Every structure is written in C-alpha cells, then in structure tokens.
Amino acid sequence: MSSTHGFRFIDLFAGVGGFHAALSALGGKCVYAVEVDKKAAAVYEKNWGVKALGDITKDASDEVMNVPAHEVLAAGFPCQPFSKSGAQRGMDETRGTLYYNILRIIQERHPKIVLLENVRNLAGPRHMHEWQVIIETLRDEGYRVSETPAVFSPHLLPPERGGRPQVRERVFITATYDPDGLTNGMDVDPPVLSGQPVDGWEPATWHLEDLLDDSHNITGCNLTDSERLWIDAWNDFVETWYEKTDGRRPPGMPIWADSWTDVWSTKSAVRRAFGSTPHYKDLMESDPTLPQWKAGHLAKNYALFLEHEDWLKPWTRKWGIFTDKFPASRRKLEWQAQDTPRLWDTVMQLRPSGIRAKRPTYLPALVAITQTSIVGPRERRLSPRETARMQGLPEWFDFGAQAPSATYKQMGNGVNVAAVWHVVREHVLRDEDLLKRSAPGRRIIEAIARAPLSPDAALEARH
Structure with missing residues (x-):
C-alpha cells in the first residue's frame, strides 16, 4: 500500500460516493466499489476515478470472492426481510438478501472496521428481527458491535464540524474486528448518542440561507x-x-x-x-x-x-x-x-x-x-447544487451533463458526508484499544488523529 494512504476501503452500494468522500479525505484508498445504478456509477467514476460497476451478488458468494482485501468495509445497504423459517438465526437466515453478500465478504476478509448505514426504520419495531440477525452475525464473526442503534443526522453537527441544515436520521452499525475475543461478546455503547446534538449545538439556530444562492438555478x-x-x-x-x-x-x-x-x-x-x-x-x-x-x-x-x-x-x-x-x-x-x-x-x-x-x-x-x-x-x-451542499459534497463535485432529475434522485438516496466522518471518528476513538493491536488498525487511528473535526476543508483541498 502507498505510504500516502492510511488504510484501504471498499464502498458497497456506493451511490455517487458519500462514503468515498469521507473515507478518502481521512486518508483511505478505495480498492473496490459497487453501484448498480449506471448514472450514479458514472458520476462516481467521474469524481473519484474509480469504476463502480460491479455486482456484489456475483462478486461475493459461496462460490466466488472477487472483493480484494481491505481494512474498512462501508455499505449503505438496502434492508430486506430475512427468512424466519424454523426460527433460525445467523448465516442461513440471510440467504437471498444483499446483507448475505456483505456477510460473505466479512467472513472472507475480516476488515478491521465494518460501517453499515440504513434508513431510520431498520432500528424500528417492524425490523427488530432483521436488526437482531445483523448484530448476532457480526458477533459470530468476532466483531465488537453495539446492540443499541446509533441514529444520527447532519443537523445535529455544528457548521464547524461539517454539519448541514438537513434532518436526515440514519442508522449506523459500526463494528470492530476482535479476533482475540477481548470483548467476549459483551455489549458496548454505540459510537454516537442517538438524537443528541454535538458540542452543545442548538439545531434551531441553523440559518438555511447560508447554503443557498441563485447562481445554480435551473x-x-x-x-x-x-x-x-x-x-x-x-x-x-x-x-x-x-x-x-x-x-x-x-x-x-x-x-x-x-x-x-x-x-x-x-x-x-x-x-x-x-x-x-x-x-x-x-x-x-x-x-x-x-x-x-x-x-x-x-x-x-x-x-x-x-x-x-x-x-x-x-x-x-x-x-x-x-x-x-x-x-x-x-x-x-x-x-x-x-x-x-x-x-x-x-x-x-x-x-x-x-x-x-x-x-x-x-x-x-x-x-x-x-x-x-x-x-x-x-x-x-x-437547486441540484444546493442539494449536493446539503449532503456535504464539495463545490467541485461534478454531476456532468445528466438530467437534474437524476441528481435529485442521487442526492435523495445518498449519505451525508459529515455524518459518516463524525461516526467513523467516534467509532475509532471508542475502539482504539482493539485497533491499536495491529499495524493496519494503528494506521486507522493515526489517520483519525491527523484529521480535522470537519471534512469540508479536507475535501476542498483535494481539488
């Protein structure tokens, strides 16, 4: 690995690259990305120089593993109901879902950190079964993971931490590989407190006009x-x-x-x-x-x-x-x-x-x-540009000549960059005791230590 990169990451269900924006700005190098929407994949490649045209169901299964080794796995995966046949638990129950393919990668590669993101309802009463299966299968693979949902939104972050005036509650599941069994399956607090503003920030003081201008109107x-x-x-x-x-x-x-x-x-x-x-x-x-x-x-x-x-x-x-x-x-x-x-x-x-x-x-x-x-x-x-700002993407981010409707769709499906940045940072600080036990883990810790509290300046400096 080049000395300029602190860790390798893969970007599953990548969209136009919200995870990529945060993880690459932290010093990571993307070694694999997958996105089935061709328009989103084209925008991803245009901005990040990485093709995101794979098919995870073909690249990660019982028969095939085409996903390379990496230290961080990021996935904004769709939530699908798992089978409850025979009240089973674990791997067999996830078959036929996209989480199954993620789990196959985890079983094969055991990345140091797993970062999963989903809609708020994943932690709701209708998906209690799915939630429990995810937590149990990660623990079965030797990961420290909190059973308590971490629900976070960018409007809870102050501007100096990259926050944005958008209520976008998402569930984050973060896990750290614990091959020596130090945590012994014990529960742990989530990396962020659900619904809690950061650093005493008052979300009611957001001023929406700060992110608006009429120069990009269509x-x-x-x-x-x-x-x-x-x-x-x-x-x-x-x-x-x-x-x-x-x-x-x-x-x-x-x-x-x-x-x-x-x-x-x-x-x-x-x-x-x-x-x-x-x-x-x-x-x-x-x-x-x-x-x-x-x-x-x-x-x-x-x-x-x-x-x-x-x-x-x-x-x-x-x-x-x-x-x-x-x-x-x-x-x-x-x-x-x-x-x-x-x-x-x-x-x-x-x-x-x-x-x-x-x-x-x-x-x-x-x-x-x-x-x-x-x-x-x-x-x-x-405007489409204003929606990109709301998701924390830099001003240089280029959607090309695609129709505005495609950009609106991509931003509606996307992940907020600062929310990812904050959750990753807090997760690494929480699990520093596990990560420091390996050289790749120490590189991740060093990357977080070097990083500012906000991704904004780091992203602008890339261009």
Missing part, C-alpha cells in the same frame, strides 16, 4: 402556476388565521379541507349528531370501522370548521378549493412552522399527505422522489 427549480396558486391560497389561510385568532399559531394537526364538507350545511347529519365539539370517541362509536387516528383528525377538523366557518367558507370560494384546480392532496395543510407569519416564509414540501410547512431553519430529509423542498422566501425549489 428551470426545474421554478414553481408552476398551479403550485403558486396552491401556496397563495394556503398563505391566505395562514395570514387570515393569525388575524382572526389574535395571533394564535395555526394548529399543528393536519388540516383537511375535504372533511369540512361533512359539516358544511346546517342540516348536516354530523353537525346535528355531534354539535359544535365532536369528539373522536363519538365518531368511532357511530362508525366502528374508523381508525382512532382518523377519527381524531376528523373530530378536530370538524371543530375547527364549525368555529371558523364565517371566514372559511368565503376562503374556499375565493380560491376554488373544491374545484379541479386543487387536487385532493393540495386541499391539506400540515403546519409545522410554529409562529412563522406566512406560508411563503416557510420551507415546504408538496407531499401526497398535503403541503407540509416548516420553519426555514433546517430542511426535511432530501428524498429520491418528487418532494424537493420549496424555499418559500426564494419562491423556488432547491
């Missing part, structure tokens, strides 16, 4: 006439609400205009049955098929309309809320912007569940579908 950032109509209408609702309620913030519940038609008429059966303060239990009693959550939202919306119908009825007529100008999903508002005075002053997502509005401090997570955040004060969506 046609796709602009709002359509229909989108402006929807936002103008609900902006009028918000401003009128403040006026009519003496400055009380809009309710945080989902506001469903469609539900108002149930109590619109004075002859409405719902109005006559439940009066001006319907209760969700009354609705559930009258309709046993109603889920409690829906009954609760309906009851609150009925009460809201009955209290404010003197101005809500004219508002719906003024804007044509119940015409074909407003699809059903645009007749809903999810107000999560606290005391923000106008909808146009918020950050919005046009979601299937409605128009979601948040304070313009930090963004909801970038997603790989058409919900790119609208920055109200800028009256446009984030």
